Amino acid sequence: MLHLRPGISSWLRGAGWTLLLLAGAGAVGRLSGRSAARQSSIAVAPAVAPQITFNRDIAPIIFRSCAACHRPAEAAPFSLLDYSDVKKHARQIAEVTQSRAMPPWLPEPQKLKFADELCLADSEINLIERWVEQGAVEGNPADLPPPPKFVEGWRLGKPDLILTANTPLTLPPSGTDTYWNFIFPVPIQKTRWVKAVEIRPGDKRYVHHANILVDREGSSRKREAAPGAGFGGMEIRIESQVFDPDSHLLFWKPGTVPYVEPEGMALRLDKGTDLILNTHLQPSGKPEVIQPSIGLYFTPHAATKLPMLLQLENDVKLDIPAGQKDFLVTDDFTLPIDVELMAIYPHAHYLGKDIQALATLPDGTKQTLIHIPHWNLNWQAVYRYAEPVRLPKGTKVSLRYVYDNSEENPLNPNHPSERVVAGNRSRDEMCHLWLQMLPVNFDAAQGDPRMALQEALARHNVEKNPADFEAHYNLAAMLQAKDKLEAAIGEYQAAVRLRPEDAAANNAMGAALVAAGHPEQGVEYLQAALKARPDYFEAHYNLGFALAAQNDFESATQQFSLALQLQPQDASVEANLGVALAQVGRFPEAKSHFEHALRIDPNQRIAKESLDVLQKEMNSH
Amino acid sequence: MSLGGPRFRLTIATALVVCSGCALAQNALDLDGHTVNPLATDTNKVVVLVFVRRDCPVSNRYAPVIQKISKQYEDRASFWLVFPDKSESPQDVRKYLQDYGYGLPALRDPGHVLVKQGRVQITPEVAVFDRGRHLVYDGRIDDWYVDLGRVRPAPTTDELNEAIRAALAGKAMAKSEVRGVGCYISDLE
Numbered sequence: 001m002l003h004l005r006p007g008i009s010s011w012l013r014g015a016g017w018t019l020l021l022l023a024g025a026g027a028v029g030r031l032s033g034r035s036a037a038r039q040s041s042i043a044v045a046p047a048v049a050p051q052i053t054f055n056r057d058i059a060p061i062i063f064r065s066c067a068a069c070h071r072p073a074e075a076a077p078f079s080l081l082d083y084s085d086v087k088k089h090a091r092q093i094a095e096v097t098q099s100r101a102m103p104p105w106l107p108e109p110q111k112l113k114f115a116d117e118l119c120l121a122d123s124e125i126n127l128i129e130r131w132v133e134q135g136a137v138e139g140n141p142a143d144l145p146p147p148p149k150f151v152e153g154w155r156l157g158k159p160d161l162i163l164t165a166n167t168p169l170t171l172p173p174s175g176t177d178t179y180w181n182f183i184f185p186v187p188i189q190k191t192r193w194v195k196a197v198e199i200r201p202g203d204k205r206y207v208h209h210a211n212i213l214v215d216r217e218g219s220s221r222k223r224e225a226a227p228g229a230g231f232g233g234m235e236i237r238i239e240s241q242v243f244d245p246d247s248h249l250l251f252w253k254p255g256t257v258p259y260v261e262p263e264g265m266a267l268r269l270d271k272g273t274d275l276i277l278n279t280h281l282q283p284s285g286k287p288e289v290i291q292p293s294i295g296l297y298f299t300p301h302a303a304t305k306l307p308m309l310l311q312l313e314n315d316v317k318l319d320i321p322a323g324q325k326d327f328l329v330t331d332d333f334t335l336p337i338d339v340e341l342m343a344i345y346p347h348a349h350y351l352g353k354d355i356q357a358l359a360t361l362p363d364g365t366k367q368t369l370i371h372i373p374h375w376n377l378n379w380q381a382v383y384r385y386a387e388p389v390r391l392p393k394g395t396k397v398s399l400r401y402v403y404d405n406s407e408e409n410p411l412n413p414n415h416p417s418e419r420v421v422a423g424n425r426s427r428d429e430m431c432h433l434w435l436q437m438l439p440v441n442f443d444a445a446q447g448d449p450r451m452a453l454q455e456a457l458a459r460h461n462v463e464k465n466p467a468d469f470e471a472h473y474n475l476a477a478m479l480q481a482k483d484k485l486e487a488a489i490g491e492y493q494a495a496v497r498l499r500p501e502d503a504a505a506n507n508a509m510g511a512a513l514v515a516a517g518h519p520e521q522g523v524e525y526l527q528a529a530l531k532a533r534p535d536y537f538e539a540h541y542n543l544g545f546a547l548a549a550q551n552d553f554e555s556a557t558q559q560f561s562l563a564l565q566l567q568p569q570d571a572s573v574e575a576n577l578g579v580a581l582a583q584v585g586r587f588p589e590a591k592s593h594f595e596h597a598l599r600i601d602p603n604q605r606i607a608k609e610s611l612d613v614l615q616k617e618m619n620s621h
Numbered sequence: 622m623s624l625g626g627p628r629f630r631l632t633i634a635t636a637l638v639v640c641s642g643c644a645l646a647q648n649a650l651d652l653d654g655h656t657v658n659p660l661a662t663d664t665n666k667v668v669v670l671v672f673v674r675r676d677c678p679v680s681n682r683y684a685p686v687i688q689k690i691s692k693q694y695e696d697r698a699s700f701w702l703v704f705p706d707k708s709e710s711p712q713d714v715r716k717y718l719q720d721y722g723y724g725l726p727a728l729r730d731p732g733h734v735l736v737k738q739g740r741v742q743i744t745p746e747v748a749v750f751d752r753g754r755h756l757v758y759d760g761r762i763d764d765w766y767v768d769l770g771r772v773r774p775a776p777t778t779d780e781l782n783e784a785i786r787a788a789l790a791g792k793a794m795a796k797s798e799v800r801g802v803g804c805y806i807s808d809l810e
Binding site for chain 1: 676677678680681682683684685686706708720721722767768769770771772773774775777804805807808809
């Protein structure tokens with residue numbers, strides 16, 4: 001109160017101060033606590049501190065940290081490009097910067113820096129608050145920095161290939177959030193390498209985030225009601241027959257700047273690959289038509305650095321009793337090789353509260369990889385490190401997620417609170433942490449270093465949860481790749497036991513048995529695979545092989561023919577069918593299949609060699 | 622504020638502002654520019670003023686909720702959408718009503734006369750007046766928004782409905798004022 005004297009003298013200067021007083025006196029509502037606490041300091045301000053102005057003090061912050069989204073046709077609901085825009089939202093800006101709801105940036109400041117950090121400094125937040133309390137004055141036009149410049153249209157220039165969703169989605173005006181998947185077939189005839197992807201999610205104001213998944217085997221198309229229609233679902237799983245670590249995090253959220261892969265890295269796209277855009281949409285109050293597109297930028301250079309996405313998870317531990325406020329789930333994985341951590345992507349649903357990932361180095365040093373003290377699914381994001389983080393072999397990577405299933409969690413989807421377990425629906429929970437890792441310091445002669453990571457992870461998951469089907473399957477695949485066939489068969493066996501009707505597991509089990517020299521046992525699994533999925537190309541092929549290995553060439557020709565109907569341009573099936581036909585004496589047919597195989601692939605070895613033998617055989621008769 | 626100094630200062634400040642407010646005061650207008658006092662209409666009905674801004678995403682997301690409740694009380698409550706942003710033209714408002722499928726009458730309140738009568742501070746907030754035109758409730762529609770950036774899957778309160786029922790019954794609300802989450806009307810001054 002002793003400070004009020006300067007306040008009176010400044011009131012005498014003019015009307016500006018009277019308005020300010022009113023703002024102080026009338027400050028109720030959301031800023032009230034803080035405003036009240038600061039009223040005495042406001043009174044001092046005019047005498048001891050200069051007037052904070054938009055042009056000199058606030059515009060640089062707004063232009064740098066807000067305007068990229070707060071401009072026409074971008075994600076934000078209103079523009080913040082000049083004084084009148086900002087003045088119309090001044091108190092709101094002070095409030096959301098204080099609460100750190102804006103700019104949207106969830107991680108706590110930490111030693112390991114992220115690229116494109118969006119958070120404001122405490123001093124900047126404080127400056128905005130004081131500016132609003134002082135009456136949000138415009139100030140001297142000469143102080144205004146030049147307006148921010150933005151690239152219009154595609155940020156990286158015209159893409160080499162633009163894909164647009166076949167069928168737009170009409171988002172209803174109200175209701176809960178919608179999760180929708182758009183499928184984009186990639187019309188390329190040969191393998192291409194992608195150095196950058198720009199996701200245009202449709203109307204950016206209503207798309208909360210979007211994630212691209214690479215589907216190399218068309219497995220998602222089966223989920224569409226009609227081709228090109230897309231399909232609903234928050235979490236999707238992409239099936240893959242082969243070890244093909246999908247190594248790129250292709251993510252969009254409001255404010256995302258398209259990202260060019262570092263030197264040596266690129267995403268491989270093959271003929272027949274689909275890109276699946278998984279989107280999270282929020283109703284706006286009126287119907288909205290959402291039609292996303294994807295811009296691809298190619299590079300002629302094949303990737304030389306091959307990162308891997310490693311997933312820590314512990315969904316099996318997610319069984320959260322109703323009302324439980326602090327439910328902790330952890331997972332610890334020890335790295336079998338040296339890696340560089342490129343990016344991190346934590347994921348939980350609405351009960352997630354405090355999300356943390358840590359690295360404990362072999363020397364015992366601990367590093368926080370990410371810490372989000374107030375998790376908010378709506379602002380989930382992929383975070384790239386400003387510099388890759390070196391994590392040597394033996395580093396323990398840990399996740400620690402705390403969930404709040406109490407009534408106090410306003411985002412709790414159940415009211416009253418209910419027991420919640422892991423699942424794909426938004427009302428279920430998840431405990432996932434994706435890490436993009438690049439193996440380093442490895443001997444290329446020892447094979448793909450990512451296989452060591454995958455094997456260690458699968459082993460870890462099998463130990464954590466013996467009922468984890470994928471873990472057994474993946475571990476088996478890695479063992480098989482290392483020619484540890486008996487061990488692989490044991491793991492496939494475990495996978496088939498968990499899902500006796502799974503086509504992929506039965507096929508892999510059958511193929512491993514054939515490879516291990518037990519074709520008679522393999523047949524049973526391959527038949528089971530075909531019972532589960534009659535149009536399963538690989539299973540027909542493998543069954544043909546298993547039958548041929550038992551000298552049942554008649555049956556083998558049938559299986560190879562069925563395989564050929566599914567993939568008519570497969571040289572290897574053509575060649576094997578030729579061999580089986582030759583074995584049962586159907587020489588002219590065999591010859592035509594060998595010739596066809598060689599038309600598809602002039603270097604098809606079996607076809608080439610067999611055709612020679614067959615010619616001699618036919619000539620001698 | 623009990624010392625002589627500040628009281629003196631406050632008194633003058635308030636007086637000045639009231640005066641400047643008087644000079645600016647402009648009654649609410651319909652979209653054709655005619656002065657309208659929604660509180661001087663059909664006294665058989667209670668009056669609900671719903672304050673919204675076109676550039677307030679929270680206002681916008683409430684459009685279906687507002688329409689649903691207004692339909693529910695069609696014959697007992699007069700609903701008015703009130704736009705307190707003086708920079709919004711009648712054409713802007715007409716376009717907005719069309720986009721969001723509103724069938725409610727809309728008023729512009731550039732002088733914030735209705736804002737003051739309804740004691741609202743945020744968009745979207747409502748002011749509910751009974752048949753005697755006493756203010757029964759002012760504030761949020763429900764608790765759907767926790768704060769800017771966090772939205773419940775579904776609201777757990779229903780203040781607007783309760784306020785209308787109280788106004789119809791001539792009763793008071795237990796809490797006659799619950800502030801909303803959204804955009805500050807004071808930023809428009």
